[in-house]
Amino acid sequence: MIDWEPDETVWQQLYDILRKRIESGHYKPRMPIPSITHLEQEFGVARGTVRKVLGKLKDDGLLRAIPGKGTFVPPRGE
Amino acid sequence: MIDWEPDETVWQQLYDILRKRIESGHYKPRMPIPSITHLEQEFGVARGTVRKVLGKLKDDGLLRAIPGKGTFVPPRGE
């Protein structure tokens, strides 16, 4: 999934992948996405890289994190 | 704060600034100073530059870093 001889950086590629999963409905509103630890393992990247991407998606309003619970796709319009 | 057409290098200027903050008591003993990430943002410099300066202040005995916790001003005499 991640290209290790990249035109784009790792975090940019991961951003694109997760954004598509949200916008395509693969990750559904009101549902938690996989945990940071799970995403690290799924994509073989470091925690910091995952957190950087999730931070940007939060800035975009596409995700909302709740400490101790998980990271959610907000319901539409909220 | 940082002069971008410098007589001194960026890291030297940052060293002077942080040293003054420690010696003036602006950063107090037993208290953590702002994180590396915070200092990056406060001064608009790169992580490597902050780490270079903190490394020198540690060599001087003016700071002590504890992984996962923070970077502290040691109590006097310790």
Added chain:
DNA sequence: TAAGATTTGTTCGTATGTATA
């Protein structure tokens, strides 16, 4: 009530690559 597991959040430590002067 207490203890453990899970999850997000934060921190320092380290390495590599690129660009510039």
Added chain:
DNA sequence: ATATACATACGAACAAATCTT
């Protein structure tokens, strides 16, 4: 060539919130 400075990316430890047993 060397030093400066930036960005990226890795790892590890610590902390706090939440939930379950």
